[in-house]
Amino acid sequence: MNSKVKPRVVIVGAGFGGLNVARSLAKAPVQITVVDRRNHHTFQPLLYQVATAGLSPGEIAAPIRSILRGHHNVEVLMAEVTGFDLDRRVVETADSGIGYDYLIVAAGASHAYFGHEEWERFAPGLKTIEDALEIRRRVLLAFELAERQTAAGEPALPLNFVIVGGGPTGVELAGTLSEICHHALTHEFRAIDPARAHILLIEGGPRVLPAYAEDLSRSAQEQLQRLSVEVRTSTMVTQVEPGAVRIGNTRLEAAVVLWAAGVAASPLGKKLGVAVDRAGRVPVQPDLSIPNHPEVFVIGDLAAAKDQHGKMLPGVAPVAIQEGRFVAKLIRHEIEAKKEDGKGNSRRAFHYWDKGSLATIGRAAAVAEFGKIHISGFIAWLSWLFVHILFLIGFRNRLLVFIQWAWSYVTYERGARLITGSTDLPGWTPDQHSTTAEAARQEIPTGAAK
Numbered sequence: 001m002n003s004k005v006k007p008r009v010v011i012v013g014a015g016f017g018g019l020n021v022a023r024s025l026a027k028a029p030v031q032i033t034v035v036d037r038r039n040h041h042t043f044q045p046l047l048y049q050v051a052t053a054g055l056s057p058g059e060i061a062a063p064i065r066s067i068l069r070g071h072h073n074v075e076v077l078m079a080e081v082t083g084f085d086l087d088r089r090v091v092e093t094a095d096s097g098i099g100y101d102y103l104i105v106a107a108g109a110s111h112a113y114f115g116h117e118e119w120e121r122f123a124p125g126l127k128t129i130e131d132a133l134e135i136r137r138r139v140l141l142a143f144e145l146a147e148r149q150t151a152a153g154e155p156a157l158p159l160n161f162v163i164v165g166g167g168p169t170g171v172e173l174a175g176t177l178s179e180i181c182h183h184a185l186t187h188e189f190r191a192i193d194p195a196r197a198h199i200l201l202i203e204g205g206p207r208v209l210p211a212y213a214e215d216l217s218r219s220a221q222e223q224l225q226r227l228s229v230e231v232r233t234s235t236m237v238t239q240v241e242p243g244a245v246r247i248g249n250t251r252l253e254a255a256v257v258l259w260a261a262g263v264a265a266s267p268l269g270k271k272l273g274v275a276v277d278r279a280g281r282v283p284v285q286p287d288l289s290i291p292n293h294p295e296v297f298v299i300g301d302l303a304a305a306k307d308q309h310g311k312m313l314p315g316v317a318p319v320a321i322q323e324g325r326f327v328a329k330l331i332r333h334e335i336e337a338k339k340e341d342g343k344g345n346s347r348r349a350f351h352y353w354d355k356g357s358l359a360t361i362g363r364a365a366a367v368a369e370f371g372k373i374h375i376s377g378f379i380a381w382l383s384w385l386f387v388h389i390l391f392l393i394g395f396r397n398r399l400l401v402f403i404q405w406a407w408s409y410v411t412y413e414r415g416a417r418l419i420t421g422s423t424d425l426p427g428w429t430p431d432q433h434s435t436t437a438e439a440a441r442q443e444i445p446t447g448a449a450k
């Protein structure tokens with residue numbers, strides 16, 4: 001590192017982890033380059049609201065440039081990182097290499113289909129704004145197609161919505177979809193009754209929200225059932241096909257299938273030359289650096305970091321945020337110490353402060369776990385609302401989301417109900433519908449509403 005020029009810090013990914021490194025280093029004597037393949041930061045905890053037409057994309061995402069515009073030592077590059085040359089200390093993108101003194105890789109995770117990537121076309125997952133808009137498109141289109149077919153006297157699309165995976169994302173999608181069917185869309189259709197739609201949540205394990213205490217999982221399941229969601233636990237989906245899922249020999253028709261069952265870390269983890277775990281996460285040292293490269297840190301969903309008791313830290317926003325701030329502080333101290341004695345100081349280990357977990361289920365329905373304190377229902381939902389509005393990036397977004405929420409709480413309205421893009425629905429568009437209807441006649445699903 002040349003002592004005359006400011007050390008260069010390159011941050012890959014402007015999610016919760018990366019942004020917090022950049023912001024926390026903003027006043028430090030470093031030059032920072034933030035590289036992200038998108039031009040915006042997405043507040044992922046509210047993606048389900050975009051997917052269910054409660055909020056618009058601009059209310060939960062913000063341009064990275066505008067978030068960091070006040071930090072004059074930060075430059076933002078929109079580019080896809082393709083690899084790293086750790087010996088030469090270079091980050092590789094499609095059209096250039098970016099040199100660094102410190103590198104922070106915070107590229108996050110995406111959904112995983114357990115080796116069945118071909119299922120993604122029929123069962124989108126929820127990770128990006130594009131995913132959320134695709135889910136919104138399919139959900140709203142299903143109602144339109146069902147109305148049109150029924151009005152024309154044709155055999156109608158069965159309004160079954162199947163959500164695979166009973167973690168926080170599956171639970172919030174199921175609860176909110178039910179709310180749409182039972183409230184937001186009532187009185188708007190003439191040929192169909194949206195309230196007769198069937199929401200099925202399928203979980204492979206014995207309970208929903210498996211990361212939460214058992215009493216909260218039970219409560220979440222009861223709250224879902226009160227919202228008319230059918231919950232099937234200990235049930236494995238064995239096949240996803242256009243317009244249907246299979247559970248062993250049983251075929252369940254579905255107007256829309258959503259995938260919330262698995263997570264895989266960014267493929268960039270493998271490019272760091274260290275052995276990754278089964279989910280593709282990079283095992284990091286206690287200071288969040290990788291072995292033999294104290295100048296390279298991995299944080300957030302991409303890191304397999306452990307707490308002080310050796311337990312793996314969960315892939316949640318507070319972990320990424322705290323890790324980001326920790327690494328920024330470490331780099332700042334190291335640079336300042338090097339200036340004074342030329343050596344730098346010995347590194348502390350990262351300790352996660354777990355402030356609790358919240359999962360929303362639907363209108364006035366949620367669970368919250370703060371250590372031994374477990375809360376369900378309206379109070380948990382209020383806490384969820386407060387925390388999520390507070391952490392949303394940008395005052396404008398906070399205000400808009402608060403107003404939207406208050407409005408939709410009173411009126412049940414979901415104002416972002418726009419169908420944009422294609423009008424195809426896998427398995428149900430005219431050319432494919434005959435095949436699906438034929439298959440359906442041969443095998444009518446059990447427990448699924450027509």
Ligand SMILES: Cc1cc2nc3c(=O)[nH]c(=O)nc-3n(C[C@H](O)[C@H](O)[C@H](O)COP(=O)(O)OP(=O)(O)OC[C@H]3O[C@@H](n4cnc5c(N)ncnc54)[C@H](O)[C@@H]3O)c2cc1C
Binds near residue numbers: 040169299
């Ligand atoms: C639907 C959903 C709901 C969630 N709800 C909650 C919740 O309620 N509470 C909670 O605490 N957590 C929640 N999470 C988890 C939380 O969002 C993640 O733990 C957090 O975003 C991780 O932060 P990160 O910085 O590691 O990655 P991310 O926030 O995912 O950011 C990664 C960034 O890296 C960029 N990137 C990736 N690959 C490349 C590349 N090759 N080149 C350049 N840039 C790249 C991406 O564009 C992205 O901007 C939710 C996640 C999802 C998907």
